[in-house]
Amino acid sequence: MGDYVRQLPEASADLARRPSLALRLHIDVPLLLLLLMLTCFGLIVLYSASGTQLGAVVRQGQYFVVGYVAMIVAAQIDLQRYQRWAPWFYLLGVGLLLAVMFVGVGAKGAQRWLDIGGFRFQPSEILKLVMPLAVAWYLASRALPPRFSSVAACLALIALPSALILSQPDLGTALLIAASGLFVVFMAGLSWRYIGGVVVAVFLSAWPAWIYVLKDYQKQRILTLLNPESDKLGAGWNIIQSKTAIGSGGWEGKGWLNGTQSQLDFLPESHTDFIIAVLAEEFGLRGVLALMGIYLLIILRGFWIGFTASTIFGRMVAGSLTLTFFVYVFVNMGMVAGLLPVVGVPLPLVSAGGTSVVTLMAGFGLLMAASTEQRGLLH
Amino acid sequence: MAQHIPFRDPGQAIGIYGARTLVAVLIVLSLLAIILLRYYDLQINDYETYRTQSERNRVQLQPLPPKRGLIYDRNGVLLADNRPSHILSIVRERVTDLEGTLAELQALVPISGADLENFQQKLQRRRPYEPVPLRFRLTEEERALLAVNRHRLPGVTVDAQLVRHYPHGELFAHAIGYVGRINEQESQQLDERNYRGTFHVGKVGVENFYENMLHGEVGYQNVETNAHGRVLRVLERHDPVPGADVTLHLDFDLQKTAFEALGEQRGAVVAIDPKTGGVLALVSTPGFDANLFANGISGADYSLLRDSPDMPLFNRAVQGQYPPGSTIKPMMAMAGLGSGLVTTETTVPDPGWYRLPGNSRRYRDWILKIRGTGHAPHVALEMAIAESCDTYFYDLARRLTIDGMHEYLQHYGLGERTGLDTTNERPGVLPSTDWKRDAMGQPWYPGETLSAGIGQGYMLATPMQLAVATAVLATRGEQRVPRLLRSIAGEAQSPPLVTTMAANDEHWTAVHQAMRAVVHSPRGTARKIGQGMPYEIASKTGTSQVIGIAQNAVYIEEEVAERHRNHGLFIAFAPYEAPVIAVAVIIENGGGASAASPVARKVLDSWLLRSPADG
Structure with missing residues (x-):
């Protein structure tokens, strides 16, 4: 980390000396370069994972175009404006979630979408960005580290949309969104006593949660995780196949387009949630290390932007978004490797799918807005 | 860290934020390390296991x-x-x-x-x-x-x-x-x-x-x-x-002729080329549709076949063991001549029955119930075969003894499997004192020799065995293993094993002449089928009893249940001078040889009278 930290400020300083395009466009160049690397790597893997269908890559490329535009647009807006808009965003998000509850459309037994003039979208995606903004907005005007009352208010802010999403039902997204709000509280300096208390409470509530909260399919996922062999051709199939794909890649991998597990459809969801298995099979542990390296640099850059941000709001938002991004990486890589239960979390910016790309890129736009604010103050 | 600080102190907040960032980075690093370890474990430590598994998955x-x-x-x-x-x-x-x-x-x-x-x-x-x-x-x-x-x-x-x-x-x-x-x-x-x-x-x-x-x-x-x-x-x-x-070797037309000639009757026809041993026709009726088995026969269909009293699954040609009856008489005659016990001139008095010396039991000749007397006062070899005189062969059998008969008749392939290239072939029985002792644990009784002399009693033969024996007669002593297979992938099969019996050629001629008289003489037992026959054949009729007829009981055919009627048999080779076909026919419960001989005639006609264009 040390080398990295030494180099990057110089780089941005270099760019800053000239009235650079990057600054005028509010672009954080190191972050952009890392994202471009990730995008390219992702599309290369996707080409293989989709069964060498160029169409899938082109479609994903279009999502990325939209994503990058969303990022640049999000980066143009002043961070203080986000702070002012945050409560309204929040209300809009909760309103949309309530709308889903009453007029939403569903698939596979879950009601997650809103259909507005033929355009379908998941309001829960919006919450992924709105939640950190809202909690950061609330805490930015309070004494830090937050008092008990502030923490309680934050928990209420977090609980309302999370409960609505949980009722769709979408446990994975609800947890991610709750986490993004909690990360703000954590970055704001939440007392370790509270954190310890929460950890204990989670352990204590595990038993009742198992009995009363978790649905059968969710329990099945957890049981399958513990013993995938118990249901070889049913729920365990995905995990066994993805582990086989990953393991058979070895250090060097089987080579691009040569991943037999993924090419031969043994691997389910190979182009979406399980795409890391394709990468691991075809590019080996080397490829996994490279991908993880890019992710780590993005995360570190995100923390750095937060660390150098000029406002408390910017710091908290940057820290939360970065941690959320990391959670995506961790949960996805962990579940595909059989470490965590299978939940519907994509590998960020690599898995096929438009929604998560746009959301994540807009999130990076927020990071860039924070970065711009800091540089803007310097100059 | 939980210490509360004054309202909005950015410096302090940044300090807290820095500390929290450090903690977050450490958490991120350690969790990524766990993930990395997991991938290391899968991809490096367990690489071999998963590679093998993936091969199995992929290549079939x-x-x-x-x-x-x-x-x-x-x-x-x-x-x-x-x-x-x-x-x-x-x-x-x-x-x-x-x-x-x-x-x-x-x-x-x-x-x-x-x-x-x-x-x-x-x-x-x-x-x-x-x-x-x-x-x-x-x-x-x-x-x-x-x-x-x-x-x-x-x-x-x-x-x-x-x-x-x-x-x-x-x-x-x-x-x-x-x-x-x-x-x-x-x-x-x-x-x-x-x-x-x-x-x-x-x-x-x-x-x-x-x-x-x-x-x-x-x-x-x-x-x-x-x-x-x-x-x-x-x-x-x-x-x-x-x-x-x-x-x-099978010939479609010959097979069809034989099959149709048998018609509704239960029976079998075997036709052999005596010079090669090739089986020209092998028919057993009733038959069954073999396609049923190829397609997986249903339980109902199978029970129907298995339980039918006509036993359609039973291959009478190779599995059916019947008393050969009088069809063994030409072979008995060869044995008599070969052993020197009789000549062609030797005669036997024939009152219509035979009695063992010192025994009152009469062994009847089949002619007795028809004419009330024998074939002639004195019967010689040719008449004995042409008219199928039992008395002559009772006497010959007594003098030959059962073991002598066994010795001579085994050269015709009786009593053992012919070695045909098929399954389920049965060996029949060519009895001897040894055989009876082994099979039944009993001594041989003299009366049983007389029954054996006319192909009754313990003696059993399959139609295939009779066809082979007929071919041995036709070729003057050459016994061949019969063969269904003619060529594989166009390559002709080597001719089958031949074992030749040592016998006087004049004896063969005498027996052949007697067999010719069966059809081609006014008193021959099969003279009926000789009408309009453009070729000459050597043959022998046979009738074998299904149930023993009690002493003194009068056998009335009509009164015997159909299943208890005699089997009709007929063996023949033709043409007489240069035989190209040997046939054995059996009609189960046909009543007598007259049921079998017309079938043989049709088969011989089909083979001998076909135009060269027919192949």
Whole structure:
């Protein structure tokens, strides 16, 4: 980390000396370069994972175009404006979630979408960005580290949309969104006593949660995780196949387009949630290390932007978004490797799918807005 | 850190934020390290395990069953070929609701309980992406129905597989046998490697005897499949070696003639080329449709065949053991001449019965109940054969003794399997004192010798054995192992083993002349079939008792239940001067030889009178 930290400020300083395009466009160049690397790597893997269908890559490329535009647009807006808009965003998000509850459309037994003039979208995606903004907005005007009352208010802010999403039902997204709000509280300096208390409470509530909260399919996922062999051709199939794909890649991998597990459809969801298995099979542990390296640099850059941000709001938002991004990486890589239960979390910016790309890129736009604010103050 | 600080102190907040960032970074690093360790474990430590597993997943060795060799008659008439049979299968993995799919299929095509049971058993053992057969032999209509409803039945497939087909059904069922589905017992005996992908095996007859040649060598292909079992790419392919095509000595027309001549009667016809041992016709009636077995016979159909009192599955030609009756008299005569006990001039007084010295029991001649007296006051060899005089042969048998008879008659192939290239052949019985002691633990009684002398009592022979014996007579002592197989893949088979019996040529001539008189003399027992016969034959009639006739009881044919009537037998070779065919006919419960001889006439006509163009 040390080398990295030494180099990057110089780089941005270099760019800053000239009235650079990057600054005028509010672009954080190191972050952009890392994202471009990730995008390219992702599309290369996707080409293989989709069964060498160029169409899938082109479609994903279009999502990325939209994503990058969303990022640049999000980066143009002043961070203080986000702070002012945050409560309204929040209300809009909760309103949309309530709308889903009453007029939403569903698939596979879950009601997650809103259909507005033929355009379908998941309001829960919006919450992924709105939640950190809202909690950061609330805490930015309070004494830090937050008092008990502030923490309680934050928990209420977090609980309302999370409960609505949980009722769709979408446990994975609800947890991610709750986490993004909690990360703000954590970055704001939440007392370790509270954190310890929460950890204990989670352990204590595990038993009742198992009995009363978790649905059968969710329990099945957890049981399958513990013993995938118990249901070889049913729920365990995905995990066994993805582990086989990953393991058979070895250090060097089987080579691009040569991943037999993924090419031969043994691997389910190979182009979406399980795409890391394709990468691991075809590019080996080397490829996994490279991908993880890019992710780590993005995360570190995100923390750095937060660390150098000029406002408390910017710091908290940057820290939360970065941690959320990391959670995506961790949960996805962990579940595909059989470490965590299978939940519907994509590998960020690599898995096929438009929604998560746009959301994540807009999130990076927020990071860039924070970065711009800091540089803007310097100059 | 939990210490509260004044309202909005950015410096302090940044300090807190820095500390929290550090903690977050450490958490991120340690969790990523755990993930990395996990991938290291999978990809480096357990690499070999998963690599092997992935190979198994990916490459599938698929057996390619060879095409079974075809069977032709001597003129190239196809007797057994292979035709596509359509099989309804289910790929478990692609079916969401198996019960529903089965119910829906049952509404479309008939599926028996046995089919379902079979399916459920196989379902346990197959992988989910392998098709499991549910119904065989789909008719065109059923296929059309399934095709129309295909969209509603995901995971249901209809595939064509080559299955044995016998174009002439019943006609050759006993001659060439049939194939059937491999059963549990057979699968343990067969070469597992070579029979991967093969569902049928020769069960009986030529199909079984030449199984190795007909089956061929299995081929393999290495294919990449996806989890749906779909073959994506053939990696390597070893073509199967098809089974050899086989040509038999059998003659389609002769077989058909014999089959039709037997008609509704239970019986058998065997025709042999005496010079080669080649079997020209092998018929046993009633027959059965061999295609039933090739397609997997239903339980009901099988019970019907198995339980029929006419025993259609019983191959009378090689399994049927009958008392040969008077058909052994020419051989007895050769034994008498060869042993020097009689000459052609020796006569025996014939009052119509015979009595052992010092015994009051009369052994009747068959003529007694017709004429009330014997064939003639004194009977010599030619008359004894032409008119089938029992008294003459009672006397000869007594003097020859049972062991003497055994000694001479075994050269005709009686009492042991002919060695025909088929299955289930029975050896018959050529009795001797040794045989009786071994088989029954009893001494031989003199009276039994008399019965044996006219082919009754313990003596048993199959129609095949009688045909071989007739060929030995025709060739003056050359005994050949009979053969159905003429050539394999166009290569003629080496002539069969010949064992030649030492005998005086004049004796052969004398016996041949006597056999000619059976048809071609005014008092010959088969003179009726000689009418309008443009060639000369040597033959012998035979009648064998099914039940013993009590002493002094008068045998009235009409009063004996049909199943207890005598068997009618007839053996012949022709043409007389240069025999090219030897025939044995038996009609079960035909009443007498007069039932068998017309059948032989038709067979001989078919073979001898056909124009050269007929082949």
